[in-house]
Amino acid sequence: MVETDLVDVPLKTIDLGTILSVILIILLAYLLTRVIAYLLTWLAERAGGRRITVKMVLPLLKFTIYGIATYFILASILQLSSTQLVAFSGLLGAALGFGLKDLFADIIGGLIISVEKPYQIGDKVSIGGYYGEVTDIGIRATRLITPDDNLVSAPNYLIFTQAVASASSGTPEMMVVIDLFVDPDSDAVTGLEILKEAVVTSRYVYISKKRPYTVLLEDFPYYRRLRAKAYVHDLRHEFEFKSEVTRRTWREFTKQGIQAPRAPIMGEQHTG
Amino acid sequence: MGEEEQQMPAGIIGFQNELASIRAALAEFESGEKSDVAIIAEPFAGRTTLLYAIEQITTRKTVKLSFSALITDRDEISLPPGAGEIVLCDNCHFLYQRAIGGFKHLDEFLTAVAASEHLVITTWNVYSWRYLEEVRAIDKFFPLTITLPQFSAAELKELILAGYAENELEFEDDSRPEEKRIITRHPVSFTVRNKTLAIPFFSIDFARIKVLFSRKEETRKAEDIIFEKINRIANGNPGVAKLLWAKSMQYPTIKPSFVKECALKAELDYHESFLLSLILAMEALTKPELHEISDEPEVETMLHRLLHQRLIVEERGFYKLNPEALSCVVSALKKMGVIW
Numbered sequence: 317m318v319e320t321d322l323v324d325v326p327l328k329t330i331d332l333g334t335i336l337s338v339i340l341i342i343l344l345a346y347l348l349t350r351v352i353a354y355l356l357t358w359l360a361e362r363a364g365g366r367r368i369t370v371k372m373v374l375p376l377l378k379f380t381i382y383g384i385a386t387y388f389i390l391a392s393i394l395q396l397s398s399t400q401l402v403a404f405s406g407l408l409g410a411a412l413g414f415g416l417k418d419l420f421a422d423i424i425g426g427l428i429i430s431v432e433k434p435y436q437i438g439d440k441v442s443i444g445g446y447y448g449e450v451t452d453i454g455i456r457a458t459r460l461i462t463p464d465d466n467l468v469s470a471p472n473y474l475i476f477t478q479a480v481a482s483a484s485s486g487t488p489e490m491m492v493v494i495d496l497f498v499d500p501d502s503d504a505v506t507g508l509e510i511l512k513e514a515v516v517t518s519r520y521v522y523i524s525k526k527r528p529y530t531v532l533l534e535d536f537p538y539y540r541r542l543r544a545k546a547y548v549h550d551l552r553h554e555f556e557f558k559s560e561v562t563r564r565t566w567r568e569f570t571k572q573g574i575q576a577p578r579a580p581i582m583g584e585q586h587t588g
Numbered sequence: 589m590g591e592e593e594q595q596m597p598a599g600i601i602g603f604q605n606e607l608a609s610i611r612a613a614l615a616e617f618e619s620g621e622k623s624d625v626a627i628i629a630e631p632f633a634g635r636t637t638l639l640y641a642i643e644q645i646t647t648r649k650t651v652k653l654s655f656s657a658l659i660t661d662r663d664e665i666s667l668p669p670g671a672g673e674i675v676l677c678d679n680c681h682f683l684y685q686r687a688i689g690g691f692k693h694l695d696e697f698l699t700a701v702a703a704s705e706h707l708v709i710t711t712w713n714v715y716s717w718r719y720l721e722e723v724r725a726i727d728k729f730f731p732l733t734i735t736l737p738q739f740s741a742a743e744l745k746e747l748i749l750a751g752y753a754e755n756e757l758e759f760e761d762d763s764r765p766e767e768k769r770i771i772t773r774h775p776v777s778f779t780v781r782n783k784t785l786a787i788p789f790f791s792i793d794f795a796r797i798k799v800l801f802s803r804k805e806e807t808r809k810a811e812d813i814i815f816e817k818i819n820r821i822a823n824g825n826p827g828v829a830k831l832l833w834a835k836s837m838q839y840p841t842i843k844p845s846f847v848k849e850c851a852l853k854a855e856l857d858y859h860e861s862f863l864l865s866l867i868l869a870m871e872a873l874t875k876p877e878l879h880e881i882s883d884e885p886e887v888e889t890m891l892h893r894l895l896h897q898r899l900i901v902e903e904r905g906f907y908k909l910n911p912e913a914l915s916c917v918v919s920a921l922k923k924m925g926v927i928w
Contacts, residue, residue, distance in 0.1 A: 364924070513691065517688060519859070522925060523722040523928070
């Protein structure tokens with residue numbers, strides 16, 4: 317009798333109906349998240365400047381839907397008393413400790429990303445050595461599209477172990493840094509003025525009191541660096557902006573006799 | 589009738605507050621203090637009309653510089669020598685080009701304004717002004733900036749009816765009962781994967797609620813309904829409203845059903861948006877100018893698309909905004925982020 321009590325599993329009767337309802341719940345949760353993701357993306361693309369604000373609701377909705385689905389599945393197959401709940405928690409803990417700890421860390425990481433928002437869907441971020449636009453924050457992984465159109469799935473637990481850099485942090489605007497190197501004998505002041513005008517007349521630039529632009533000049537042993545920092549209205553124009561400003565500036569440099577350095581540029585300079 | 593209203597120049601309707609501010613600036617100038625003025629407004633909103641009114645009220649000698657195309661010669665912008673005159677400069681947005689080296693004439697003009705002992709009153713396209721405010725801090729040169737307000741339906745009625753004799757026109761109210769409802773049902777259509785779907789949607793007529801609460805229902809005449817409709821479609825822009833009036837009138841009769849809602853829709857890619865934003869901000873540009881400023885190799889194709897959508901018009905080689913499309917163009921360009 318004692319043995320029978322100890323092995324009494326807190327399961328409801330699992331019949332074909334229960335199995336079907338579990339499958340149905342999973343299917344419904346999946347379909348619902350897909351439909352909501354599609355609708356929100358459609359809406360976000362028409363929301364102009366509020367694109368990212370609309371999209372940031374998506375991960376939270378996903379977690380809510382999957383959380384509710386998990387609750388219904390557990391409620392349909394388990395009937396736990398307080399003693400059994402402790403026993404079940406112990407079992408769950410052991411399972412997590414042995415094999416599912418990474419998955420569990422990913423899920424918790426995903427929840428933290430949704431609540432704390434170190435980055436959001438639509439942001440340009442660097443995670444795990446990859447840089448790109450966040451297209452989805454899933455239960456297990458964050459998906460990025462790199463500038464080379466590679467789809468990268470970065471596990472959500474990375475936010476516990478690595479620094480994550482977000483270039484836009486929830487806004488569609490993003491600062492872009494453009495570096496041009498000129499010969500030290502060229503007229504750098506004229507060069508700086510040309511670069512400034514190329515930036516402010518660009519079709520992609522966005523300037524406001526909160527989003528100012530700046531142009532800087534710095535001397536190096538064999539060249540001078542002209543650096544422009546300005547915002548694009550939509551972070552998806554980051555590379556077009558760089559390319560357009562560089563192309564127009566160099567065209568004007570050529571007219572004004574400003575030349576590229578004769579010595580090769582040694583590495584990237586991160587001096588602000 | 590108030591003193592200020594009595595002093596309104598002949599033929600000028602609206603702009604009372606703006607004229608009062610300008611009178612104050614003129615009075616200050618008389619007492620030796622100079623506050624240069626910038627009048628800012630959307631296209632067709634009455635900048636030139638206000639400048640004409642200022643010309644009428646000033647007692648000092650006035651000099652007028654009116655720009656109608658991009659400035660290419662610095663002689664065109666030279667202020668008169670001496671002191672104490674009123675210099676009126678219309679359409680100052682033609683002083684710059686959104687291109688490398690395109691601010692030369694503007695910078696010279698602003699330096700001349702700052703150094704001048706005349707009172708300089710300028711008018712600017714609002715989208716050019718906002719751009720120049722951010723990239724050139726232009727507002728620092730003009731201590732008094734006046735943004736022209738939207739017209740009310742009553743002002744619009746006064747403006748339009750000023751051109752007709754009393755009882756010359758026949759106003760008829762043929763608005764259908766559903767037009768008088770507070771909540772109206774209408775389908776909203778949108779395109780998903782090249783398929784147009786229509787979903788029933790409800791809209792609330794807040795103006796009608798306001799009328800109901802103010803107990804003016806009985807006094808709402810056909811002409812009021814017509815001018816309210818025109819003003820709503822024109823978004824309070826008198827130039828656009830006058831055009832809409834001219835298109836709707838079947839002399840001497842006008843009915844609400846004659847006033848058609850704007851059916852234009854801007855479907856633009858980013859490059860077309862930028863080209864259109866240049867036309868909106870500069871108001872009149874030729875094809876070579878657009879080519880030079882936009883740095884686009886396919887200006888011709890883009891202009892064709894914009895003309896086809898009736899967002900712009902071509903007049904004697906100049907590409908200008910279609911007044912009817914003003915509201916939808918501004919809304920589309922703001923969404924794209926090309927105007928600020």
